[in-house]
Amino acid sequence: MIMTLALELHDIQGTVLRNRPMPYFGSYLMFTIHDPDQARELLRRLVPRIASAAAWDNPPEDAWINVVFSHSGLGKMVRDASTIAGFPLEFRQGMAARSGYLGDVGNASPDHWDLPHGGNGFDVGLLVMAGSIELKDEKLSIGHAAVEGLEGVELVARLDVAVPSTLREHFGYADGISRPFIEGQGGDPLPGQDIVKPGEFVLGYENELGVRASLDAPEELWRNGTFIAIRKLRQDVAAFRRFLMDSAPDAMGQELLAAKMMGRWRSGAPLALSPDSDDVKLAKDPLRNNDFRYADDDPDGRHTPAGSHIRRINPRDALRDSLTQTRLHRVMRRGFSYGPELEEGSTEDDGVDRGIVLAIINADPGRQFEFVQAQWINDGDFISQGDRSDPIIGRRDHANDYQYPACPVRKRVGGLKEFTVTRGGEHVFLPGLGGLRWLLDRQ
Numbered sequence: 001m002i003m004t005l006a007l008e009l010h011d012i013q014g015t016v017l018r019n020r021p022m023p024y025f026g027s028y029l030m031f032t033i034h035d036p037d038q039a040r041e042l043l044r045r046l047v048p049r050i051a052s053a054a055a056w057d058n059p060p061e062d063a064w065i066n067v068v069f070s071h072s073g074l075g076k077m078v079r080d081a082s083t084i085a086g087f088p089l090e091f092r093q094g095m096a097a098r099s100g101y102l103g104d105v106g107n108a109s110p111d112h113w114d115l116p117h118g119g120n121g122f123d124v125g126l127l128v129m130a131g132s133i134e135l136k137d138e139k140l141s142i143g144h145a146a147v148e149g150l151e152g153v154e155l156v157a158r159l160d161v162a163v164p165s166t167l168r169e170h171f172g173y174a175d176g177i178s179r180p181f182i183e184g185q186g187g188d189p190l191p192g193q194d195i196v197k198p199g200e201f202v203l204g205y206e207n208e209l210g211v212r213a214s215l216d217a218p219e220e221l222w223r224n225g226t227f228i229a230i231r232k233l234r235q236d237v238a239a240f241r242r243f244l245m246d247s248a249p250d251a252m253g254q255e256l257l258a259a260k261m262m263g264r265w266r267s268g269a270p271l272a273l274s275p276d277s278d279d280v281k282l283a284k285d286p287l288r289n290n291d292f293r294y295a296d297d298d299p300d301g302r303h304t305p306a307g308s309h310i311r312r313i314n315p316r317d318a319l320r321d322s323l324t325q326t327r328l329h330r331v332m333r334r335g336f337s338y339g340p341e342l343e344e345g346s347t348e349d350d351g352v353d354r355g356i357v358l359a360i361i362n363a364d365p366g367r368q369f370e371f372v373q374a375q376w377i378n379d380g381d382f383i384s385q386g387d388r389s390d391p392i393i394g395r396r397d398h399a400n401d402y403q404y405p406a407c408p409v410r411k412r413v414g415g416l417k418e419f420t421v422t423r424g425g426e427h428v429f430l431p432g433l434g435g436l437r438w439l440l441d442r443q
């Protein structure tokens with residue numbers, strides 16, 4: 001039997017556990033490594049400044065820098081590619097090569113991506129996150145100082161993220177409410193928060209299969225590390241607003257439809273607990289706003305439709321076999337908006353790039369993020385809905401309608417548009433701090 005140990009928080013990079021500050025200000029900096037020795041020098045300068053997950057619930061400052069590698073970048077750092085031949089296939093191939101399976105086709109295909117991936121220049125990335133612009137600038141200046149004089153490490157892209165003034169994501173929903181509680185993280189779970197084995201999110205610990213999550217590679221490199229699926233999704237806010245207006249007769253009807261598509265009112269209040277009207281107090285109460293299940297209270301999805309975003313992406317107890325059908329496919333997600341808000345009430349596209357950057361943490365990218373993206377977001381078989389996809393973020397080349405139980409008859413809305421389109425993505429490796437030091441020693 002495997003004993004679950006407390007997580008070695010001091011060795012895990014902070015982003016795995018730290019709560020997103022609110023408001024938040026962040027930057028994703030992406031570099032190409034031309035000279036691995038200079039990349040090692042960059043790491044040598046940076047490692048002492050990298051925030052760990054220690055004191056994640058009460059960090060000394062609300063800002064952090066973390067470091068990730070694409071497969072190509074990690075290959076350059078370890079010198080001998082065979083060292084990482086035992087890393088997961090999805091990471092080795094890179095997300096662009098997985099586009100067919102992930103539904104990144106048509107407008108969403110890698111040909112249209114504007115963010116570099118591991119196949120065309122992204123080797124090492126710095127994630128900077130902060131609770132104020134001043135703190136972010138402070139962290140960025142640490143990054144600039146670390147890279148100074150290192151011409152062999154070239155900045156190839158920068159993407160800034162920040163919370164819109166509404167404190168909601170661009171479609172108008174409150175976000176960042178539900179997340180799993182990692183066994184061994186410390187503290188207590190909130191009501192309704194699922195307790196998940198640590199090996200689902202950090203390598204070196206027991207996972208939901210009852211085995212120690214590990215890779216066929218040197219343990220010093222992967223211990224306390226994990227993978228992050230990074231996705232840049234452009235949001236067509238005008239199309240989303242027009243769709244709601246065209247599909248519902250009045251403002252109340254539009255809010256209900258928006259809630260039926262998400263599974264929560266735009267305030268964040270769950271339909272499971274407040275099915276008929278919004279409840280702002282409930283939305284803001286962390287002791288109540290995630291405390292629900294589906295199987296007993298709402299088996300047919302009369303409150304929270306089976307096809308809604310949150311019930312697809314975390315069916316909780318709704319599917320028959322909770323281990324194989326749900327617990328093996330949990331993800332830990334951080335979402336950050338980029339780009340300015342579309343003017344309030346406007347239904348005209350202003351051509352400005354805006355959307356969300358998701359950092360989806362998982363120790364097994366195939367079983368977790370990729371499964372969720374391909375099966376739960378982009379298909380409907382698992383809920384007997386054929387090839388219908390997620391009404392908010394699903395692909396539209398197979399089906400473009402959404403239906404949910406209503407009284408007296410089922411409601412069906414057609415004409416769903418491509419509300420989101422992928423504009424970049426990569427599976428990256430987030431080493432533990434020990435792993436970063438190990439990389440430094442590969443001379």
Ligand code: HEM
Nearest residue numbers: 169173174175176177178233310313314333356372393420
């Ligand atoms: C434009 C893209 C997206 C938007 C606007 C969006 C928005 C939201 C919102 C508003 C919630 C409800 C708040 C909460 O429960 O915390 C939510 C929940 C969630 N989303 Fe998304 N999301 C997007 C894409 C994705 C993607 C690509 C994934 C993963 C593959 C994902 C995974 C999740 C998960 C796991 C939850 C929590 C569900 C639960 O535990 O009940 N989302 N999302």
